Amino acid sequence: MNLADKVLAVNNDLPIRTDAPVHSGKVRSVYWLTEADSKRLIKEKGYDVPSDTALAIMVISDRISAFDCIWTGKDGMRGVPGKGAALNAISNHWFKLFKAQGLADSHILDIPHPFVWIVQKAKPVMIEAICRQYITGSMWRSYVKGEREFCGIELADGLVKDSKLTELLQTPSTKGVLQGIPGVPAVDDVNITRKNIEDNFAAFNFKSVDDIALYEKLLTEGFDVISTALADIDQVFVDTKFEFGYVKDIDGNDKLIYMDEVGTPDSSRIWDGAQYRAGNVVENSKEGFRQWLLNHFADADILLNKDRMNERLALAADNELPVDVLMHVSKTYIDLAEKITGEKIILSDNPKAEIITILREQYQLID
Known part of the structure; x- marks a missing residue:
């Protein structure tokens, strides 16, 4: 299978039952569940929230944004393999640690799939x-x-x-x-x-x-x-x-x-x-990718100057990045997630199909 096929780049087209527009951000898309489905899931799954709480399905993608732009790669790479699963795994780990140490709860009620959170409206x-x-x-x-x-x-x-x-x-x-x-x-x-x-x-x-x-x-x-x-x-x-x-x-x-x-x-x-x-700064975060972009393009001011946003968006749209750059980001994210959580990040062959199957069969949210 082509590595690009394992990337979940488009996450706002899932056939999840909803009567509200899908809200799609730079990385996540939010599907607001119907009132009936929210009430049903709260009862069936025993979520510790009031029975009239509005619930949403939040689906992460593998898209990568930097300087308020979405960047893509050559060979059909529309995102970074493993990025979405790594981000969710890291956040889930910290949220659990916060709760265990008595800090505060998060908006997450359930994790049906590594790319998916069920959240309560905040x-x-x-x-x-x-x-x-x-x-x-x-x-x-x-x-x-x-x-x-x-x-x-x-x-x-x-x-x-x-x-x-x-x-x-x-x-x-x-x-x-x-x-x-x-x-x-x-x-x-x-x-x-x-x-x-x-x-x-x-x-x-x-x-x-x-x-x-x-x-x-x-x-x-x-x-x-x-x-x-x-x-x-x-x-x-x-x-x-x-x-x-x-x-x-x-x-x-x-x-x-x-x-x-x-x-x-x-x-x-x-x-x-x-x-x-040892006196060196080695980034294990998206900052390394940002620095690469600043060094890669001749006029870095386009990426830093908010008054040049149209030029910046055109730069991102017109430049497919080398695959090895996106794979370096992938390794950074996956390695860090595995160190933090102590668990392997598994790249799904078809994350969208997996999500649809789970939400249909285990949550009855897809007709």
């Missing part, structure tokens, strides 16, 4: 919750230009690229375009301060001011849990993005949870520990 907190333990990436680029304040936090002079910060920094930004918040520009992914959040907590979907401190606590604790576990396999947890939301518990009370994905090579920077101690 109201997202409109913040990209970013934690940084080292100065690198966009923060370093701004620091070199003379910026010293990040999200209301003052950094000292004299910091060195890729060095460990004296404390874990929380540098939140907006999730999506938020209108009408004083002092917060109505553009996607803009840095915000804690005071911005406090003064406008409801606009960010927090239920109370007190929940800001809870989100910060869960952010720090989640980072520490992952950082400690990664250190055990000699990996450095550099920075990461968390997302939070509210769901109803079994008694109908609001509960703040982790959602989306956590601690993956897509949402984090992770460095090889031995190499870092």
